[in-house]
Amino acid sequence: MTSPERLRGAAAPKSHNARTIAALTTNPGCSRRAVMDAAGIDKERLAAYVGFPARFGQSQFAITRGNVFEAQLKADGCAELLRLLREVLGLPIPQVSYDDLESVDQLDARADRSRELLTRAAGGESGTLFDHPLLRLEVGGRWVYLEPDLIALQFGGTFYVVEIKSFAVIDGQADGTKVSAAATQAAVYVLALRRLLAEAGHDPGLVSHEVVLVCPENFSNRPVATLVDVRKKLSVLERQLARMARIDPILESLSPDLTFDLRPDSSGVPQRPVAELVDGLGQIDARYSPECLANCELAFFCRHEARGTTASLGKSVREELGGVPSVDLALSLASGAVAPADDQEEAAAMLRFAAQLRSECLS
Numbered sequence: 367m368t369s370p371e372r373l374r375g376a377a378a379p380k381s382h383n384a385r386t387i388a389a390l391t392t393n394p395g396c397s398r399r400a401v402m403d404a405a406g407i408d409k410e411r412l413a414a415y416v417g418f419p420a421r422f423g424q425s426q427f428a429i430t431r432g433n434v435f436e437a438q439l440k441a442d443g444c445a446e447l448l449r450l451l452r453e454v455l456g457l458p459i460p461q462v463s464y465d466d467l468e469s470v471d472q473l474d475a476r477a478d479r480s481r482e483l484l485t486r487a488a489g490g491e492s493g494t495l496f497d498h499p500l501l502r503l504e505v506g507g508r509w510v511y512l513e514p515d516l517i518a519l520q521f522g523g524t525f526y527v528v529e530i531k532s533f534a535v536i537d538g539q540a541d542g543t544k545v546s547a548a549a550t551q552a553a554v555y556v557l558a559l560r561r562l563l564a565e566a567g568h569d570p571g572l573v574s575h576e577v578v579l580v581c582p583e584n585f586s587n588r589p590v591a592t593l594v595d596v597r598k599k600l601s602v603l604e605r606q607l608a609r610m611a612r613i614d615p616i617l618e619s620l621s622p623d624l625t626f627d628l629r630p631d632s633s634g635v636p637q638r639p640v641a642e643l644v645d646g647l648g649q650i651d652a653r654y655s656p657e658c659l660a661n662c663e664l665a666f667f668c669r670h671e672a673r674g675t676t677a678s679l680g681k682s683v684r685e686e687l688g689g690v691p692s693v694d695l696a697l698s699l700a701s702g703a704v705a706p707a708d709d710q711e712e713a714a715a716m717l718r719f720a721a722q723l724r725s726e727c728l729s
């Protein structure tokens with residue numbers, strides 16, 4: 367059986383952050399991603415090497431806008447943010463305490479200091495606002511640091527995770543995909559905070575399953591706060607993290623000498639034949655869907671590989687056309703050129719009906 371170390375080769379394992387951990391939940395059925403992430407393989411480098419570089423990430427403009435918005439909220443000891451939290455959580459007026467954990471330089475020292483302050487607060491001692499606490503979470507057998515742009519707020523014995531985002535809420539509505547991604551990231555912090563408290567002997571239920579999402583309102587920099595329930599996100603996340611620790615059955619199905627090592631030669635350039643790496647990727651089952659384009663560095667490779675399959679058209683098509691694997695077969699069933707097998711009858715009837723509607727519309 368191959369091992370995560372052999373798959374990764376000489377490279378150092380790629381670290382996760384809240385965004386990459388959150389992305390794990392968007393396609394929990396994909397074995398390829400599970401193996402790559404558990405082995406800590408640099409998917410971005412691998413995708414570029416096989417000719418399908420990733421093309422996603424925040425624009426510099428969005429990053430700058432986000433930083434300005436966060437700085438505005440946190441100015442003067444989080445005065446603006448505190449006003450919002452008082453509204454959304456019914457926080458009473460009395461004085462709150464504020465700890466700026468970003469001021470601790472060393473990562474380990476900052477994580478230790480965060481842990482000390484948060485567990486002390488869980489025990490009923492002082493502590494209200496914790497700016498940039500550093501949390502740790504075990505992912506695929508390795509500890510990763512999470513540097514949230516958030517504040518954990520302790521009020522009335524309950525911790526709330528606060529996530530600040532720069533996308534706008536317009537007339538009370540925000541882009542659903544962006545809200546969902548922000549909620550998933552916040553769920554990562556909720557999970558890390560719950561595990562931190564549990565390890566220190568406190569009730570993990572002290573961390574609320576509701577997170578506070580703070581965004582600018584109506585094209586201005588005026589902030590608005592909303593409570594978002596992340597229970598569903600949490601259960602998907604926990605399932606996926608547990609699955610990462612159990613990739614042995616997948617590894618057993620792979621050839622023992624499989625590796626994605628991109629060790630460079632003396633001139634600094636990897637010499638692995640691309641075809642060998644593509645073959646290796648082909649050994650691990652993938653489950654491409656259009657959502658991969660926004661969440662996984664291998665998306666363009668997997669999309670190319672899945673071209674012509676009905677599953678590549680998205681989850682709803684995958685479900686509606688179960689048993690009809692290719693677009694060619696779907697078209698043949700729709701036109702009646704091919705007779706459906708027993709398990710394709712239902713999908714074939716739907717396809718014929720759709721084809722009939724289409725021809726009526728066109729004529």
Ligand code: SF4
Nearest residue numbers: 396654658662665668
């Ligand atoms: S892009 Fe490929 S590897 Fe990544 S989640 Fe999608 S199918 Fe899996």
